[in-house]
Amino acid sequence: MNVFDECNLRKLTAVNRFVSQPMEGNDCVDGGKPSEMTINRYKKLAQGTWGVVIVEAISVVSTSLARINGLILNEKNLDSFKKLVEEFKKINNDSILLFQISHSGMKSGDFSEKVTLCPGQPDEYKYLSTDEVEEIRQFFVNCALLAEKVGADGIDFKMCHGYFGAEMLRPMNARNDKWGGSFENRTRFLSESISEIKAKCKNKNFILGSRISMYEAIRGGCGTNGPNELIEDLTQQAKLIELMNVLGMDYVNISAGIPGVTSEVTRPTNGSKNLFLNHFRYAKFAKDLLTNLKSKMKVIGSAYSILKEDALDFANENIEKNYTDFVGFGRMSFADPLYPKKISDNEKINYCIACSGCSKLMIKQLNTGCIIYDDYYKNLIGNK
Numbered sequence: 324m325n326v327f328d329e330c331n332l333r334k335l336t337a338v339n340r341f342v343s344q345p346m347e348g349n350d351c352v353d354g355g356k357p358s359e360m361t362i363n364r365y366k367k368l369a370q371g372t373w374g375v376v377i378v379e380a381i382s383v384v385s386t387s388l389a390r391i392n393g394l395i396l397n398e399k400n401l402d403s404f405k406k407l408v409e410e411f412k413k414i415n416n417d418s419i420l421l422f423q424i425s426h427s428g429m430k431s432g433d434f435s436e437k438v439t440l441c442p443g444q445p446d447e448y449k450y451l452s453t454d455e456v457e458e459i460r461q462f463f464v465n466c467a468l469l470a471e472k473v474g475a476d477g478i479d480f481k482m483c484h485g486y487f488g489a490e491m492l493r494p495m496n497a498r499n500d501k502w503g504g505s506f507e508n509r510t511r512f513l514s515e516s517i518s519e520i521k522a523k524c525k526n527k528n529f530i531l532g533s534r535i536s537m538y539e540a541i542r543g544g545c546g547t548n549g550p551n552e553l554i555e556d557l558t559q560q561a562k563l564i565e566l567m568n569v570l571g572m573d574y575v576n577i578s579a580g581i582p583g584v585t586s587e588v589t590r591p592t593n594g595s596k597n598l599f600l601n602h603f604r605y606a607k608f609a610k611d612l613l614t615n616l617k618s619k620m621k622v623i624g625s626a627y628s629i630l631k632e633d634a635l636d637f638a639n640e641n642i643e644k645n646y647t648d649f650v651g652f653g654r655m656s657f658a659d660p661l662y663p664k665k666i667s668d669n670e671k672i673n674y675c676i677a678c679s680g681c682s683k684l685m686i687k688q689l690n691t692g693c694i695i696y697d698d699y700y701k702n703l704i705g706n707k
């Protein structure tokens with residue numbers, strides 16, 4: 324078994340185990356519509372013959388943006404999203420195309436609404452009432468149904484990286500209503516949403532997955548076992564993955580950390596390279612658990628970009644040993660969107676050098692891409 328072997332996701336077949344992880348390009352136009360630039364990025368990924376391509380964080384509502392030019396999926400923007408899917412599928416009808424649906428919560432920019440679920444946060448964050456959380460839940464459900472309508476193969480329900488979904492799951496979420504406190508309450512948002520999406524989707528093959536941060540590395544964060552705990556304890560994450568399995572979800576996309584807070588945990592850089600080992604361990608933890616449950620749910624691993632030329636060998640080893648089903652590449656998909664195809668064709672690959680240039684562009688709220696191999700982004704960072 325290796326990374327070029329097929330793998331089933333629900334009723335669809337991924338032609339290989341390469342996943343292009345969601346990567347915000349911050350280049351939409353006219354209130355969250357994919358621009359020509361956005362669509363061209365995905366056309367390149369289509370040419371790259373990735374088994375699965377996950378479209379970057381798409382806001383379920385216009386007031387929850389982390390990026391000033393972030394994508395928003397609503398009725399008004401349907402045609403542009405339809406075009407993105409059509410153009411992608413015209414080039415490559417074999418890659419599975421998923422939409423990551425998201426609410427930025429506390430990570431929303433100053434130009435958006437900065438909201439929080441947890442009591443006791445600084446005044447800049449508006450505390451959400453019970454009904455307001457329910458309203459956001461409805462936005463997630465509607466957004467998933469719109470993703471189905473425009474032809475996406477499924478959704479990645481964003482519960483990672485400190486965004487709204489992650490804040491909801493944290494042991495520190497001490498709300499005293501139905502959205503906080505107990506494990507059952509903190510996972511209610513996910514379970515009710517997934518059950519409703521499943522019931523309302525016409526396409527019974529529509530793929531439902533979620534990206535989670537196994538350990539956020541903050542006190543009371545995901546991957547700890549109490550509101551005042553800092554040390555990693557995966558007990559509740561195991562329960563979460565078991566719950567996803569019961570809900571009939573198709574995959575869990577394993578990540579870690581909170582960009583901007585514990586950034587290196589999410590995306591190791593040259594000085595913190597060995598943190599990739601945590602990602603491998605978390606994926607294996609999820610895979611072992613699902614294997615024991617005899618579950619069909621698949622595991623996607625993250626943070627392979629830092630391994631550069633060695634990534635392929637590690638990916639093959641992890642798949643061969645049944646430590647993961649899929650291998651996910653974030654920055655590498657910016658550096659070389661044709662990566663899997665180039666391996667097959669034995670062509671020269673532009674490896675990500677982990678310079679953090681793409682992150683810098685994103686933090687500056689500029690169009691985001693690779694500053695090493697793409698002159699447009701190189702000039703953009705050069706001018707700022």
Ligand SMILES: Cc1cc2nc3c(=O)[nH]c(=O)nc-3n(C[C@H](O)[C@H](O)[C@H](O)COP(=O)(O)O)c2cc1C
Nearest residue numbers: 344345346347379380590626627628652653654681
């Ligand atoms: C510029 C940039 C944009 C990102 N956008 C998203 C996103 O939209 N959704 C998400 O879940 N992760 C996002 N990430 C995280 C990546 O998907 C990935 O988890 C991270 O870069 C580590 O993987 P890598 O080492 O392969 O790059 C982003 C990361 C970067 C650097």
